[in-house]
Amino acid sequence: MNATTTGLFAPLRLREVELPTRVGMAPMSQYQADPATHTVTGWHLPHYAARARAGLGPVMVEATGISPQGLVTPHDLGLWDHTQQKGLADVATAIAAAGAVPALQLSHGGRKASRTRPWDGDAHLRPDQGGWEVIGPSPLSFAPGYALPRPATTTDLEQVLADFARSARLALEAGYRMIELHAGHGRLLHSFLSPLANQRTDRYGGAFTHRIRLLVETVEAVRQVWPGKLPLAVRLSCEDVQPGGWSMDDTLALVPILARAGVDLIDCSSGGIRRPQQRRTGPGFQVPYAAAIRERTGVATAAVGQINDTAHAEHILFTGQADLVLLGRALLTHPQLTLASQAAQHLVPPSYRRAHRPPAGEHLPEL
Numbered sequence: 001m002n003a004t005t006t007g008l009f010a011p012l013r014l015r016e017v018e019l020p021t022r023v024g025m026a027p028m029s030q031y032q033a034d035p036a037t038h039t040v041t042g043w044h045l046p047h048y049a050a051r052a053r054a055g056l057g058p059v060m061v062e063a064t065g066i067s068p069q070g071l072v073t074p075h076d077l078g079l080w081d082h083t084q085q086k087g088l089a090d091v092a093t094a095i096a097a098a099g100a101v102p103a104l105q106l107s108h109g110g111r112k113a114s115r116t117r118p119w120d121g122d123a124h125l126r127p128d129q130g131g132w133e134v135i136g137p138s139p140l141s142f143a144p145g146y147a148l149p150r151p152a153t154t155t156d157l158e159q160v161l162a163d164f165a166r167s168a169r170l171a172l173e174a175g176y177r178m179i180e181l182h183a184g185h186g187r188l189l190h191s192f193l194s195p196l197a198n199q200r201t202d203r204y205g206g207a208f209t210h211r212i213r214l215l216v217e218t219v220e221a222v223r224q225v226w227p228g229k230l231p232l233a234v235r236l237s238c239e240d241v242q243p244g245g246w247s248m249d250d251t252l253a254l255v256p257i258l259a260r261a262g263v264d265l266i267d268c269s270s271g272g273i274r275r276p277q278q279r280r281t282g283p284g285f286q287v288p289y290a291a292a293i294r295e296r297t298g299v300a301t302a303a304v305g306q307i308n309d310t311a312h313a314e315h316i317l318f319t320g321q322a323d324l325v326l327l328g329r330a331l332l333t334h335p336q337l338t339l340a341s342q343a344a345q346h347l348v349p350p351s352y353r354r355a356h357r358p359p360a361g362e363h364l365p366e367l
Contacts, residue, residue, distance in 0.1 A: 007314045009343050012057060012324060014231035014264050014300065017177050019057030019101050019324070021347070023313055023338055026267075026304050026326035027060040027105040027180065027235075031075040031117040038071065038078030040087025048091050050335045052098035055347030057324065059100045061091060063107035063182050066163040069132055070108035070188070073117050074125070079106070079167045085174050092175035099347075103178035104171045105235065106222075108160060110188030111136035111149040111197070137191050137198035137205060143275035157204065157214060160188065161221040169225040177230055180265075181218060184237035185272035189215045193254075194246040194273045212254055216261055223262035233302070234258055235267040238289040241279050248292065255297045266293055267302045267326065281305075284312060291321035302326050310341040 012019040025048075032043035052059045065071040065078040078084050092102035114131040116123045124147055125131030135156055136149030152160070164181070171179050183189035191197035192214040198205050204213050219232070226232055238251045255266055268289040271277055286305035294301045303322035307313055313325040330337055339348050339356070348356050 007317050007343070008310060008325070008338070008341070009055065009347065014178070016229035017101060017231055020099060021055055021057040021338075021344075022317055022324050023310070024056050024058035024100075024103075024302075024324060024326045025051045025060055025331050026328040027062045027182075028328055028332065029062045029072075029076065031073055031119075033075050033077045035074035037083060038065065038068075038074070038076060039084050040077065040091060044077075044087070044091055045094055049094040049098055051331050052095040052100035053349055053352075054331070054336045054338045055344045056100045056338065058103040058178055058326075059095045060103040060105055060178075060180060060326065061088070061095075061176075063105050063187075064088070064167070066106055066108055066160075066167040069113065069135065070110075070160075070163065071114075071132075072107075072109035072112050072187075073115050074130065075117050076109075079104075079170050079174075080163065082170075085170045088171070088176075089174035096175065096177075098349075101178060102176045103180065103233075104174075104176045105180040105182050106164060106167050106171070107182035108163070108188040110134075110186070110191050111140070111142045111146065112186050114147055136188070137200055140197055140199065142186055142197075151200070154202075160214070161217055164218050165221045165225050168222045172226060172230075178233065179222070179226060179230075180233040180235055180267060181215075181222065182235050183215050184235045184267075184269045186237075186274065189218060190237050190246075190273065193250070194240055196240060196242060196245045196273050208250065208253065212257065215254075216257060219258060219261040219263055226262075228262075231264040232262055233265040233267050234263050235269055237272055238268050238270050238286075238293070240273040241271045242273065242277065245273055248289065251289070252293065252296055255293055255299050259297070259299045263299070265300045265302055265324065266290075267304060268293060268322075269304055283308060284316070287316055287321050290316075294320070294322060300324070304328060310338055310344075314341075314343075 095102040134147040290301035290303040
């Protein structure tokens, strides 16, 4: 197969959006927002623009809180007002100008909320320290040292749905062409899915059909404001990897329901429902989730997790295990990683081509 036409650097169409390549940047929290306003700072624009110049399809902006209560830390980006929207619009413009598709992940932190940044100790913020009320499906803490969440009321959940829809509308106006709902890693939507966090007995707890209700309703609420021509993704923790938790069988039952509600892509992660958690990881350890969902449901998938080079990413695509590969940590340290592939030489920006090996018979331009 020719990688330039059928692999990593081939386009992928989702609804009416064409991703120029099948490799993208995964959402990764930067914890660099203004802690008073949760707005974009001088960190974000160059960070995202540099990766967008690397021949990527989507560049996914980090988990962005849909409300003050939905933040995980004070340094998270937020999107519930027009001040926040303006900075995020600048980021979307920079991503698009570099040739990638601007995408944004929307999140409610749930019982992981009201924390300091990892390098500030990852400590609980009490109300007298600038913290905020934490909600979850049940009064079960995420981990020792985390807040005991207040069980969310029906009114709370109605507000969550409205907040997701509002943020999606603001993202649309800001120029984003794809959004992703964060339903993994122990955040609010994931915690409602998992019996390890959800011990409710109302219409949002108990049976599988009740535990998935909040996520399905969130998708439906977002689709009311997110145009039918634009793709919608969901990041799932495909299994909790803990006894009695959410399983891969649960995910395979959920995905067709999400697709009928308007989801186009499943971003396949795992774990994170509570700490401590011990599991074996390694390069591509989550790829089998993407492969199984794609094969058994026909829904498009993104593979993530310790995919550290383009050869591995191309193998995933060539073997039909995913439709899209999202690189994470590898792009933090090597922003132009994907352009090292010979198949991507045509994607190198003209200003950077002097740093790449020219075809036989050509000469490097003068500096």
